[in-house]
Amino acid sequence: MSSLKLLLSHVKKHAWMIGALLLFTMLVVLFSLITPLYVSFFVDSILNLNDPSHPIFIFITNVFISVESFRNNLWLAGLLLIIVTLFSGTFMFLRGAFNAILSEKVVESLRNGLYNHVVSLSHKEWSSHHSGDMIQRVTSDVDTLRRFLASQLSELMYAIFMATMAFFILLGIQPTLAWLSMLVMPIIFTFAFVFFKRMQKAFKASDEAESELTTTIQENIQGVRVVKAFHQEDNEIHKFESKNSTYRDLTYKLIHQLGMYWGLSDFFILLQIVMVVVVGVNYVLRGQLSVGEYTVFVSYVSMVLWPIRNVGRILSDMGKVDVALTRCAQLLTYDIEDITQGINHKIIGDVMFDHVSLIYPDDHKKVLDDVSFTIPAHSTVAIMGATGSGKSSIVSLLARLVEPSEGEITMDGIPLNTITKQSLRSQCSIVLQEPTLFSDTIRNNLCVANREVSEEEIEHILHQTSLYNMIQNFEAKLETVVGEKGVTLSGGQKQRLAMARALILRSPMIIFDDSLSALDAKTDAHVRSALDQVDYPLTTLIITHRVASAKHADKIIFLKDGRVLAQGTHDSLLNTCEDYAHVVNLQEEVHHG
């Protein structure tokens, strides 16, 4: 999708508002142009007694108040000016209001669209894109668009209306002088456009210098222990110093160039004004222009030229808007997954991996290589192996975050890929190695997927996961806010909360993705014994590298380099699998040594 198409798709619903925005901008321009005309009428007709020359004032003096009564009651003339201003003020407000409503609605709809897309991204996409980059797209890129819609768009409309309408009014007064007054307009416009186009590079250089400076500071703060321990403060200052001065120098150079631009463009505009003044005076002297009309010319020139100067800048800046929109559009092309496609199946928990291999895209290595095993319903199975042995990929396969490259997986005899991801994931609760808790209360975190749980049940599960006492110690108990803005929890506490969150679902299957091993031995044992006592049929899969977590399982599957090296009970593996015995030795040396 192109950037323009993306923008249009979100603006379409609010097309009438663009119409309103155009209308009110036009009215604002019209009324601001009337004021100098009115002053001209005041000077020419009321003070200098000429017949009104402009149709508006001919109309007013004929229908409402004659020039004579104006003359005798000058306060009426003042009142009329206030009325004109009140009108233009009202339109100005309406223009601002519609502009804000339009831009905020478009941005809201774009934001929601992006969010809904990103939350549905397939595993392949979210594992291959930088999260920082995605966040940037939905925050600062959307903000670039918002700024454009909220101010630059209407500035653009304003300048264009102003230039054309003023020009036509001036043409009606004195065509030659009208042309002369607009002489500098194309120059100023082109100058601004070309200048800012050329400046893009300098802007970018300054931005990059700033982000490098930020990275340097950030790195220093995060690595403070190392910096201090190795006594490298001075070198760090030195490193920082060079980034700090680079940023200063690049940005100063940029501002310097901007100064030249503003100075020069001001010069052009002021030159144009002086020309209108001098030529205008001559026209008046030769009787080709009235005094009032002369003042109209002088006012209009500056009213037109200052906004036009910005048009060049806005147009050249539009490249940035285009880039931002394109980046958002790109994000929307990332693959999403359909979690509702397939059949809904009530899971019993009988899993079979049949010669399954897995290769991640952009990788040629087999993460899993010809893996076959079964997980009988209602049993506890442990999968063991070192980092990189592929044990976590089995979880990804079971949750259908990824699909096998070869082989087949069945659940209760049904091919896994015919079951909807939604029903699969909602019935297999996975406790991740690095679970995310949301910035919310503990209660809302626990009940995030299943909101109707009784207090007793929550309490029971908190006991099972050794969380009860900790939460009782918090002043707000279950209503304590966790996450970035709330209480900071330790890794183990987070892990246990994630377990409680999974247990609350009463799913037929629960999977610990290297999460039990993050707990201390006692809590680990406690949680495992709690699992044995649940009052519903439960199939448990424990992914771990810790022997103690695995050894009581009905079956241990030992993985090495993506292959099943051995499977069986703890005791049988001790005798048959040398690698397993070695790991046991390393971890439990004590008992044998």
Added chain:
Amino acid sequence: MDELETSTLPSLDQGLWKRILTILWTFKKDVLILFSFMVTLALGDVIFPLFNRFALDEFITAQRFIKYIPLFALLYVTLIVVQTTMVYLFIKQAGKIEMNFAYTMRKMAFEKLQRLSFSYYDTHASGWILSRLTSDINRLSEIVSWGLLDMVWGLAMMVGISVVMLLINAYLALIVLIMVPILYVIARYFQKQILKAYREVRKINSMITADFSEMIFGIKSIKTLTIEKQRKEKFSTLASDMKTKSIRSALFSSLFMPIVFALASISSATLLSVGGQAVLIGTLGLGTLLLYVQYVNAFFEPLRNIARILAEMQMAQASAERVLSLLDAKEDIIDNNHGEVYAPLHGDIVFDKVSFHYIEGEPVLKDFSLHIKSGQTLALVGESGGGKSTIVNLLCRFYEPTSGEIRIDGFNIQNRPLQWLRSSLGYVLQTPHLFMGTIASNIAYGRPDASMDDIIAAAKAVHAHDFIMKLDQGYETPVLEGGAKLSVGEKQLLSFARALCAHPSLIILDEATASIDSHHESMVQEAIKSLLKDKTSVVVAHRLSTIVNADVICVISKGQIVESGTHRELIAKQGRYYELYTHQFEQFEEE
């Protein structure tokens, strides 16, 4: 981030701004030059309408001095050249001040950060500190350059116009000036409202960003919990709230301008009625009347910005407060560096009745004493929170003891330069932290002048050489962003090499093996062996094999040594160590 615009002070705090201005005053020459530019510019802006008046009154109405029109044009153009040169110069000058001020503040803050001890980092999140050095300093520099410029120009302009108006016709001038107090009151009101609305927008904006990044970082949790729908609903509530608040804020802003215009038009209307009468009876020139009409608009121009500038100043004040709080933070560790040269330390370490607490009233160590002989390896074991890491932190002088003293080679470390201690220190953390740069520069981090041979020797000693050579660019492979993807174990080997490369005589391993899985274990054990060889070392222990080989093992509990001795002695004793060791060894793996 919702503290972004909130100042704890209600209005402008003079003391605070005085300090900021004192810092700004280090560039007083530049500031004064900028002031003179702005005053000149404002004067020019006041003079321009006078030219128009002259043209109207003399050339057109009185039809005098016609032959001087070319001279008039020349003067006009000269003034334009002066004005536009001023524009160029003041932008350049303000940019210079902005960038130099930001540079200086940032430098001060960064140097301060290098001197602050861990107690500061413990109580301030890294994101918080980072914002002080980036967005806060940026905002502050902007206000002391461009904000000041706006104020000086606006003030000079208003004073200039008032003076000229009063000089030409005091009566007409009063018609305009009477509006000033009214406008000021209105501007203050709008400033408050706009600022309030703006803060709300900023707050919800940061919530939106937070929610989005929470989603992206937590996507796996969201998917496995199948709570996409709930998250979408929550986000859409936020987005809609953002819309409502932004519109509210925009409505306030778009109401302000029309009101200023309406007030200005009352002035203009009065001028037209009163002044028009004077023109009709011939006591006032037409040019003068139109001059006043022109001045009205110019006069209200700076006032229009006043709400914006006051709002910006208040935000900048909040920034200033936070930056100054960083600059004022207490430095706990005083570096006694007077340039003396001391003999390098050997590593005979004595803790003499050392007490320490992080939080008042919660002592971590109390009268703790310990002796580590030069060349010995001491292992500290015990439950987490018992004080093991604190002992190490005090030894590294990351914190100072609240009482008692730590002596190395007989000297109280507080009386020696930090450099004396830390340049002999080899320190490995639980989670390896690498810096941007190459593998080689990371190994040489503690001794930037290390030769390539030294670097390779260090890497070889900790068995990191082989995996480094397998990387595309060997030692020149960049790490971190866009660089080699290293496993945690490999990164930890690099930090071992880094420690070794610094030629330390004292080695500290602070749970250094905790994040290494059993796969890399044997490799790391070898590395540790060569690292600890012939050096005094303190190991906060984790892995069994490291402890077993230690010369002394201390079991630490509640800030006390409950047992000490060699592995064999302690096992034989069948006390606390034996218990930990045989039954609950895995508990050490708890973070």
